Amino acid sequence: MSFQTPLTINEVITDIHAKKYLLPSIQREFVWSQEQIKTLFDSLMRDYPINAFLFWKIPKHKASEFKFYEFLRDYHQKDNTHNPKANISGTDDVMAVLDGQQRLTSLYIALKGTYASKLSYKRWDNPQAYPKKRLYLNLLSKPESGDCEFDFDFLTDTESNEKDDTHHWFPVGNILDLKEQDEVNDYLLESGILLNTDKEKGKFANRALFKLHKVIHVNPIISYYLEQSTELDKVLNIFIRVNSGGTTLSYSDLLLSFATAQWENRDAREEINDFVDEINEIGHGFNINKDIVLKACLVLCDIEDISFKVDNFNRTNMLKIESQWDNITKAIRDALTLISSFGFSRENITSNNLVIPIAYYLKTIGLPNNFDVSTSKIEDRQKIKRWFVSSLLKRVFSFAPDGVLKPVRDIIKQYSSSGFPLDKIVERFKGTNRALQFSEDDINNLLYSKYGQGDTLVILSILYPWADFRHNFHIDHMFPKSEFAPKKLAATGVPEDKITEFIENCNYIGNLQLSKTFFYHYRLTFGYIENTNVI
Incomplete structure (x- = not known):
């Protein structure tokens, strides 16, 4: 294993895109979050070290003995998390990545691809829950909070077009097209940043974009060691040892x-x-x-x-x-x-x-x-x-x-x-901390399960043991939640000192049921029962 002449990010990304760098099948899949990628780019912009990489060179005549995969370019949390299998027939020697896959994939996604992760408030099976986003750099100001110095963010195309006095979003991948410093200067002039903002913001934009250009095109940031052994046991042992840090293997x-x-x-x-x-x-x-x-x-x-x-x-x-x-x-x-x-x-x-x-x-x-x-x-x-x-x-x-x-x-x-x-x-x-019997306290605790909690359906499956849950249903309130308002409760005769208690308890299991529409449909269609009781 020997240390090699460092490379620029642009050189490596170009070779990844040309499929000259591949991933051995022993590599795990991509697991970094958007926050980790943003932090990586902030570290690069601040000249922080990002550690050395380890590449594995396999001669062409030995490459067919191993399996390799391409880098992931457009990550989708639900539909595209697997690396495509690489076709190495007719290629030259293979350069595989033993250590640094997460960082290199992050660079590749940020500069050439997209990242789609689930929005927390949407269902996992809703296609709209995974908006496609690209990495952008705000050229006008630093982040409003946190310990990062540069404001990187993953945005949709619509979000990136929303500009104001403190935001001008530059697509990070576009820096690959600005190969020379005069091209960076041309962008700053043509975008109007230097003419339409105050002096301090113009200085910040100038410094940020030129720094990004230097990080990608000029500085030899990718320091790496090269392993050339074709003994799988040795390579596997190296892989296990070097992957003990970072996102832990x-x-x-x-x-x-x-x-x-x-x-x-x-x-x-x-x-x-x-x-x-x-x-x-x-x-x-x-x-x-x-x-x-x-x-x-x-x-x-x-x-x-x-x-x-x-x-x-x-x-x-x-x-x-x-x-x-x-x-x-x-x-x-x-x-x-x-x-x-x-x-x-x-x-x-x-x-x-x-x-x-x-x-x-x-x-x-x-x-x-x-x-x-x-x-x-x-x-x-x-x-x-x-x-x-x-x-x-x-x-x-x-x-x-x-x-x-x-x-x-x-x-x-x-x-x-x-x-x-x-x-x-x-x-x-029985008698252990994994006992399956339910005490009175256990049952009382179950009664405090609420609408929207996972255990609620579990409990309802006990209360309605005959329901065939392969068919559509939903959890509903027996007395509609909309009726639990002070005026409506008072109108029905609920004492004033009990109104708050009624409102606080309307979402608990005692006021929940499975959809009556479902039950009626089920009984008409299937008409048999499997009885189930809690132990």
Whole structure:
């Protein structure tokens, strides 16, 4: 490994765009937020160091032995988080990035692409919740708050056109077209910034834009080391060691890296990413990530130690997971289909670890088809739902989930021949801090669940056990919220000293129900009941 002559950002971005720099399959995916990208650019503008990079040069005749991916250009939090697979046929030597992917992808997105993340007040499945934004630099003033010196922000095209005395938004990517200093000067003159603002703002704009030009075109900022070994074990070890900082390499990333390097007949990265995308579209949508899928792999393959430790990611375990991949994916898919039929989705599941024991049970009993609707499995579904709802409300998986997953797996393995072993699981945790029984205090606490909280639907699923939650419904007030106004309550005879109490309690579970329209439609259409009780 040797230190090389540093490069400018423009040189590297040009080569990334020409696909001369690629990402090895052991790399994790892009995870930086907009705030991290803005901070990176502020650091560059203030001449702060951004650490050295590590590149891996693979000769053309050896490159076909490895898998590579292109850099992500237009990031979309829901629809485009995966790097496209690179075609290396007919290329020269491959230059892959072992350390610095997050920073380089951030630079590439900021200078050449877009970033679309979910607006907090819109639903995840609403396409309008993900506006496409580009990075801009305000040339007229510093940020109003925070410790940044330059005002970088991700804006839509409409937002960037809103100019006033303290805002003139310059598209950061346009600096790539201003290669010479006189072109920077021309922009400042032609945009009217120097003529239409006061002297101090003009000075700031001049300093900011020339500084950005220097950062991108002049200063050799990209310092890097070059590794030329083609021994995968050595490269993988280097990768793991250098990725201990920054956005920390999670154990699931490590597992994915090992699987990618060691699976023999499948592309682990593509298989796992595609599967995660698929299962998150089941029902009303889930939020399963690769961490849960990879943890499920350890559990469903009966690997003794299911903790995310490097020692567990050995070749033997990885090949075992690969050989059972089809059964693993069917088990998880069927488990989520069943959970969806109970009325659950990303909106009301507080721990995705709950999926794993159900998937393990389905795999153990032979992965029966149509488990979620089969009339012969009604009693089994009732038991699974009682365990699921109770575990969810009691927050059984809220800490140290391995302490639940392993004993539940052992119980299922031993007693699954007689159906889902609900009673055995309840008995195993009785008297512990993971007990599934509900005390009077527990029940009283549930009564304080409110409209809009995830647990509210869980509780209503108990109060209306016959409802088929695969069909559309919504939570509604029994007495409309609009009626809980002082004048209206007084008009109905509510005592004056009780009016405040009525208003404060109108959103609690006692005044909530599932949509009557849904219930009427359900009864007419289906007409059968599956009874479920809380343990």
